Amino acid sequence: MESVTTVKCRPSWSPPPPGSLKLNFDGSSIGNPGPAGVGGLCRNHKGEVIWAYSGPIGFADSSEAEVRAVYSGILSMPRLECDSLIVEGDSVNVIRWLSGVASPPWRFVPFFEEIEDRGKGYSMVFQHVRRSANVAADSLAKSGVSRAELECCDYLPP
Template sequence: MGKMERYRPQLGNSTKSCGRMDASSQGFMKLNFDGSRLGNPGPTGIGGLLRNELGEVICASVGPIGVADATEVEVCTAHQGIKLVARDCLDNVMVEGDSLNVIHWLEGSQKPPWRFDRFFYEIFNWSGSFSMVFHHVHRSANKEPDSLAGEGVSKDSLALFDSLPP
C-alpha cells in the first residue's frame, strides 16, 4: 500500500468566514486558499492567506500558474499554500478552501484523480511533519483569497507578503 492510500489526516467540515477565528480554531493557524481563472481552461491565478490564531495575516501569496482548468487551479493553490506551511515548519494548521472536491482529497475521504498525483504525493509527504485539519468554506466566506487569486492572473510571478498586499 502506497503512502497516498495510508494517509488519513484529521477530518473536519464546517462553514466559516475567512479571517474569523473561533473557539474551534484556538491554537491553530489558518490557511485559506482559492484559485481564479479566465476561461476553462484559461489563464489562472492563485491566492492564499495564512493567519495566526488571533486572525492576523502573517503571510499572503498571490501569483499566476499559467493555463489550467478550474480543478487544477484549486489543487495548485492548495499545494502552494501547504508548501509554505511545510517550508516554515508550522504546526496545527487549519486549511480552508471553497473547493469541496479538493478538501475531500486533502482529508483523505476521496482519492484524487491520477493527474494530480504529483501534487498530493508532495502534500502527503510534507504532512508527516505537522498537524493539519481541513474545512470546506462557501465561496462567500473566502472573499480575500478569491480577490488575491483574481489579481494573480495578471501577475508575472508568485509574490509573498507579510500582510495583505496593497
C-alpha cells in the first residue's frame, strides 16, 4: 500500500484521472455501538459507477463500521483493469491505518492484512475526504444497516 493524502478543501466528489478508479467507502453505526452497515462504490474518470456495495455487519461501533466498509469494498471488488486505485473515506483514522502512518488497533489487524494482500498488483493511494465528498458511500452505508446481506452490483442499488 502506497500513500496517504489528506484533502481538506474539496467539498464534493471529484473523478479520478483517466486510467485510475476511485473507491469511496463509508460505515454507519446507529447508536455507536449499534446496528451497523457498510457501503461504497467504485467510479471511473467519467464518474460512471463500475460497481457498488451495501450491506449489514451486525452490531458495531463507528470505527469497526469504517474498517469493515473498506474491507468489504476491497474484498468484494472484481479484478479491475486500471493503473491505480484511489481509496477515499471520511475517517481520518482508517486512512491513516491503511497508509501505515499509524498502527490500527489489534482487533482490526486481520482486516488490514487481508486488504493489503488483496491490494497486491494495484497501485493504491489512500485519501481522506470531507463527508460532503463521500455522500454516495454514506447513503449506501446507511441503507446497508437494514439490508438482509451484502449486495454488490454494477449500478447504484436502491
